[in-house]
Amino acid sequence: MRARRLSAGPFAALSFTEALYKGERTMDLHEKDSFAQSSQRTAATSSLFIWAAVIFVCLFAGSSKPVQGIATYQDAWGVGDAEAQYIVGCGVTEANYGDDWELHNVKVVTTLRSPNGRSFTRTNSVYYTWSQGSNFAARAEPTLTVDENDVGDYTLSSTFSSACPVTPLGTASMSIRIAIAVTNYIFNGLEGGYCRYDLWCPNGNASATCPSSNPVYANPIQNICRNYLHDYRLKTTIAGVVLCTAVGKAELANFALPCT
């Protein structure tokens, strides 16, 4: 079989290689030499293409800008003690320094509203928050006391903006279900000098409560353990997530309360 002259170009070398692999061809010395050179050229050309692709990709990747924008956040939680319980609403906004739209003096107005129409609005901009007088962040935290006659769905809404230049930056709204959770415990003997109380709901509604633990222990009053213990907690539900806030309020009694 006459040795075929290799033509120039990487693909000719590849097809020749394929033929060799299939055993259809063998190489003479001249072809081996040419094949080696052709393989080297193929490798060099392939490398250049690969480097070109890498450089192209790197240029694109390197050109991506850092995330710019205004971030806003809104949340609510309970706080309290035996004297009073509160719902705290919070609106926060923060701007980047180097945005092309050059916002500064960001501002947030947050309003907390109860089912019965009580409301409290807090406005905070740079002049009212950070000690250093940040232009680029603001926080507002209105609070409302939780009245046992005013439980249910509270709403928290915030409006975010920039004061300079005046630019609206969006709004946020959320619903907070507020309840005073009452957990009833029944006396179950003395342990280590303490009155032991076990969770017991006369209405069988134990799942509605915020039990701290079960059982609970209390100091006897004038050496007497009353029949029942009532524990009160602030129960907030936001987007299906339930949080029970201890407020340090409990009482011993001779009557049971339904768990609510």
Next chain:
Amino acid sequence: MKLNLRISLTLVIALGLVGISIIASKGTTTMVAVDRANSANKAPVTIEQQPVDELEMIDGAKNPEKISDQVAYSLFFRVICCRHDDEEKRQGRAYLRRLGLDEMEIETLIAAGEEFDQRVGVLDIQAAEIQMRYHPDHLIVPTPDERKQLKQLQKQKERITDEMVASLPTRLGAEGYAKVRQFVRETMKRKVKMSKPKSA
């Protein structure tokens, strides 16, 4: 061989030039700017303003993964820091108690928030000083050099945020840090929104 090499080199150069030209055209901001130092002698350089006609919103409630840790933790520190009276401090502690942290962990975290505020506050002041040079009219926009300074300050702020977050496992312990991370990623991010110009 020479022909192949020439063709390959030409392609490399062409690809590079295409890439550079695309980058140069991307996000070009053009503003009317005046070189304050030489304004008496030079005509204003006209640059196109990037229009801020509509905001693009990223809603963490729908796409929490698009809210970066940097943004979320920065907001987190802004919430827990800078409480001056007893009532504000009580509210701040109640916020953190939701995470299941004990009192010592809460105090440690508040201290971290205060440190964040002190470190970032320095950058806030520097950035504000640049912005306030054009306040209130903002007819004249910051020079390219000032813009560069603002972007560098932003990078420094992001670095501080990353450092503070990285320090939390040491400050709180693994368990305490896990609670904070879970709260920030799974609860807090869902309540964060990001706004930016659609053209950015």
